[in-house]
Amino acid sequence: WEGEFFPGISHIKYEGPSSKNPLSFKWYNAEEEILGKKMKDWLRFSVAFWHTFRGTGADPFGAPTKLWPWEDGTNSLAMAKRRLRANFEFMEKLGVEFWCFHDRDIAPDGKTIEESNANLDEVVALAKELQGKKFHLLWGTAQLFLHPRYMHGAATSSELAVYAYAAAQVKKALEVTHYLGGENYVFWGGREGYQTLLNTDMKRELDHLARFFEAAVAYKKKIGYNGTLLIEPKPQEPTKHQYDWDAATTAAFLHKYGLIGEFKLNIECNHATLSGHSCHHELETARINGLLGNIDANTGDPQIGWDTDQFLTDIGEATLVMLSVVRNGGIAPGGFNFDAKLRRESTDVEDLFIAHIVGMDTMARGLRNVAKLIEDGSLEELVRKRYSSFDTEIGALIEAGKADFETLEKKAMEWGEPKVASAKQELAEMIFHNAL
Template identity: 45%
Template sequence: MGRYFEGIEPITFAGSDSNDPMAFRHYDPSQKLGDKTMSDHLRFAVCYWHNFVWEGNDPFGGQTFERPWFPADTMALAKQKADDAFDMFRILGVPYFCFHDHDVRPEGDTLKESHKRLNEMADYFAEKMANGGPKLLWGTANMFSNRRYMSGASTNPDPDVFAYCASTVRACMDVTHRLEGENYVLWGGREGYETLLNTNLGRELQQMGRFLNMVVEYKHKIGYKGAILIEPKPQEPTKHQYDFDVATVYGFLKRFGLENEVQVNVEQGHAILAGHSFEHELATAHALGIFGSIDMNRNDYQSGWDTDQFPNSPSEAALAYYEVLMAGGFTTGGTNFDAKLRRQSLDGSDLIAAHVGGMDICARGLKSAHAMIADRALEGPRDLRYAGWETPAAQAMLAEGATLDGIADDAEARGVNPQPVSGQQEKLENVVNRYV
C-alpha cells in the first residue's frame, strides 16, 4: 500500500520571490538571527491529534476526512498512521512533534492493555526517531475525550477516576521520559465545572493541587529533566475552567507551592477565548517567571469557540515572538502547531501546505520581532516612559522602610502636581507596522 503523502517532495526554502505554495518563502532553518538559527529560535513541532486523529467533524456534521488509517482501532492501523505521520514530519523538516497517549494507540479493554499498547507504539516511535525522525517536544495524556472524564479528571467526584488518571499520567510520563521528550504537558480539558449546583469547588481545587504535586514528585523520582507545563484554557468544553488564563494558573501554582516547578504552555486561541491577546498572555508568563512553550494556532474572530486555525497574521506573529524573545527565547519549549485544517480541505497536500504557511508566518514574525529588539524600536520609547522611576528619589519610594506617610508628606511638601504625558500608542503601532 502506498503512503498517504507519496509523491510530495521535502519542502525547501525558495526565498520571498517564490510563488510556490509548497516552498518556504521566509523560513530558512539555517539563517542566523543573532546567535541562533531560525530553527533553534522557533523549534517547530507538529501535533499528532489534529493531523492524524481528527476526522473533520463539527457540532453540526460528521466525518469529512478519509484517511487510510481511520479508524485506527487496531495496532496495525496505529502503526500505519505512525508511518504516514513520520513521512509528514520528514517532508516538513520539523525538529519536533507532540502527542497524547490516545492519539497514537487504540484504547485497550483494560488500563494495563492500554499502557502496553502505548509502550509498543513508543518502541515504534523510538526506531523512527533514531533513523532521522524528529525529537519529542512534549507528551501528554488525553483525560477529556472518554465519557469517564465527563465530570473532570483529577477534579472528578469519583475517586476511581482520580486513580485512573494517576495511572494514565504515570504511563505517559514514563514514555515521554523514555523518548527524551523535553516537556510533559497537563491539558485540563475538563478540569472545571458546568454548575455550582452540584459542585464542591474548594474540594475540586484541592484535588487538582494534590494531583499536580504528585506529578512533580514523580518527575523527580524517575529523574525526568524536562519541564512540566500546564496549558491554560478559559472555557470550552467546561463552562468554568480552573486554569482560565496565565494569571489564574500562576495563582493556583503559588497556592500549592509549585510556582518554581511548573511552567505554562500558552496557546493563542485560548488567550483569545479568555479575552486577552496572545502577547498579553506571553508577557504575563514572562513577568511571573513561568513562560515555557507555545501552541501557535488562532481562532476565527467571528466565532466564540476554539477553531484551531493555522496562523496567518504577520503582525500577530511579530508581537508574539517579540514577547518570546524578550522572555529569553525557548529553552525546553517550542512552537507547536495545535492547528487543524478546515473540514473542506480534504487532501494530504492540504496538510502540508497548511504547515508551510504557518511556519512561514512564524518565521516572518520572528524576523520582525528580532529586528525591533535589535533596534530598540519599542524598548527605547518604553524606557523613556519609565525614566522617572530610575531616579534615586523614586527608587526610595519602593525601597524597604518606605511608608505611605513618608511618601505623602514629601509629596505635599514638594507641592507635587504631575501632568499627563502622551502614551503615543498610535506612533508605536506605526513603528510595529514598519517592521512587519
C-alpha cells in the same frame, strides 16, 4: 501500506518571498541566523499528532470529512503504527524536528489499563525507532477528556475511581514521555472544571487537583525524569468553566498550593483570546512571572466564541508572539507546536502541508520583524523613556520598597501638580507596523 505516504510531495524548501509555489517556504529558512540563533532554534516547531493525524473533520453538527488514503477505517494497533510512520515522513518532508502527542492518539485504548499500556508500549517502541537522532519529542501528555469515564473530570472528577484511573494513566504517560526523551510533559485539564456550580464542590475539586499535581511531581522525580511540567490554561470548552482559566488563574492556583516552582505554562493563542486577553498579554504574563514554557501556535477567529484552532496567518500577531519569545531569550526546552487543525472543508492531502507551511512562514516572518524592531531600537527607547522618572533616587527608593506614605506625601507636596507626558500610543503603533 507500503512505501511513501506523500508520494507527490518532496522536501519543502525555502524559496524566498517572491516564490509563488504553495509547497515552499517564503520566510522560514531553518538554518538562517537571526538575532544570533538559527531560525529553527528560535522556533523549535512541532507537529501536533492529534490534529494532523487524528483530526477527522467532525464537528458538533457534522460527520468526518477527512479520508486520508493511508487510513483503513480502524483504530487497530497496525493502523496506529502505519499512521506513526506517516507522521515521521510528514515531519521529514516538512523539515520539522519535533512532534507531540496524547497517549490515546498514538495507540488504541484497551479494555483494561494493562491492555492500554501494552498497546502504548508497542507503538512507543516504534516511535523511538522512527525518532532516531533526527527527531525529538517536544512533549507527551495523557488524554483525559475523550473517554466517557472522564465526563466529570479526571483529577477533579466526583468519582474516586476516576481519579485513580487518571493517576494510572498519567503515571504511564510520564514514563513513556521519559522513555522517548520528551523535553516537556503537558497537563491540559479539558474537563477539570464545572458545568454548573449548582452541583459542584469547587473547593474540594481544586484540592483534589492540587493533590494530583503533587503526586505527579513526586513521581516525575522518582523516575528521574527532568523534563519541564507544563500546564496549559484554557478558560472553558468543553466545560463551562475550566480551573486553569488563564495564566494568572493558574499562577494563583500554583501559589496557593505551594507548587509554583514545579510547573511552567503552555500558552495557546486561541485559549488566550477565549479568556478575554490578547495572546501577547498571556505570553507576557507568563514571561514576567518566569512561567513561559511552551507555545501552542494557533489562532482563533475574532468573531467566534469557541476554539477554532486555526493556523496563525496574521503577521502582526506573529510579531507580538515572537517579541515575547525573544525577550524570554528563546523558548527552549519548549517550542512551538501547531495545536492547529485543517479546516473541516480542507480535504486534500496537500492541504496538510500548505497549512503547516503558512503557519511556519508566519512565525518566521514574525521573527524577522522582531529583528527589525530590535535593530531599529526606537520602540524600546520609547518605553524606556516613559518610565525614566523612576530611574532616579526617589524612584530607586520606591522600587526598593523603602518609600513610605509620609515620605511620598512630603515629596508630592513639594513637587506640586505633576507634569504628565503623552503616552505616544499611535507613535508606538506606527513604529511597530512599519517593521512588518
